[in-house]
Amino acid sequence: MSIEARLTELGIKLPKAAAPVASYVPVVVHGSMAYVSGQLPFVDGELVTGHLGENVTPEQGIQAARACGLMILSQLVAAGISLDQVSRVVKLGGFVSSTPDFPGQPHIINGASDLMVDVFGDAGRHARSAVGVPVLPLNAAVEVDAIFALESD
């Protein structure tokens, strides 16, 4: 089954790829690796903002992390990479806007990690780091960047 068919089966519609907030590009391909810039969480077109432990619930945080993951996929597609070319999700870097007493970053970033496994199956199982940060660009609740391995043509 193609990844596009699997997305449809999962009821997933990819968001419109967001323009970079600044002077960089969303995806760089070097050799068989695609590096995706840190993506912010848009749910129904609105940025999810705030801090876990303060004004963002864990459920909202998980949904935000999933939204970052969807945007990562959208950026690959917008860069001309078919999701069927992905041979492995190599690494996710998860940053969770957190008060100093919120230690639930792994649970939050699972929103993105689970998405990768839902979409790519075993090839979606990745290495990961998840950390708290005091604040993110535009006051986003979560940011996730990624490294993918691509099949050579």
Place this chain on the structure above:
Amino acid sequence: MSIEARLTELGIKLPKAAAPVASYVPVVVHGSMAYVSGQLPFVDGELVTGHLGENVTPEQGIQAARACGLMILSQLVAAGISLDQVSRVVKLGGFVSSTPDFPGQPHIINGASDLMVDVFGDAGRHARSAVGVPVLPLNAAVEVDAIFALESD
């Protein structure tokens, strides 16, 4: 000398590889590179928790960083990679749970960096970033992720 023999000579016994806190994997190998997920510090089986600058001393922080490094090595071995296959420690990413007035992250992450040089010699000399964060998963004091280069068979 094999790395196993060097570990014995150094009096180092690797910890049991910890299960991922969430839905990802500890190690992904792509080409000649192994990406290791962010590892938390277990000393004598107990997670080292707290914040540098508040309730964790620099000495405890250094020991915690070293424990992260040991867990990174354990994860490689648990993934079926012999430490003798490591041709270079390429990069460590060090995250130190810190109050805003604690600027000693390099000194703390040296606990992991020095371990790599102790174990691998010149091949253990790596690129690195070290930053403060307000909080880490499970309130850990330190988290370290890593990229290794492996010899082709």
Place this chain on the structure above:
Amino acid sequence: MSIEARLTELGIKLPKAAAPVASYVPVVVHGSMAYVSGQLPFVDGELVTGHLGENVTPEQGIQAARACGLMILSQLVAAGISLDQVSRVVKLGGFVSSTPDFPGQPHIINGASDLMVDVFGDAGRHARSAVGVPVLPLNAAVEVDAIFALESD
């Protein structure tokens, strides 16, 4: 035009490569990739310290990020890599020392991103993450690490 000539044209004089603050190395080359350790901002030989949102202005922050970028280039050169060998700036990781209410990290890290495009043109367009952190080594205002692709000889 060589990159050296372009630097001269831009009026850019690279700083002296700073010694690592700790037991690691500034640059590791593996295959066609160069990993550069997180660099701190020296302007006129002085480290730019403090927190955005508190005692560092956005203008100072942007200049600090540019200074990190210059130091990254200096480290490549000091490691024996000609800037003419750079085929692509692959990824920048930007860390901005921030109070929890300062959301302008992209604007700050543009200081480094714009430099890469100024120096390398289209090859300087990179993937990026930019996040806030509560504190950085030596109380630096900004830290940036980098991955470069190098031409094979």
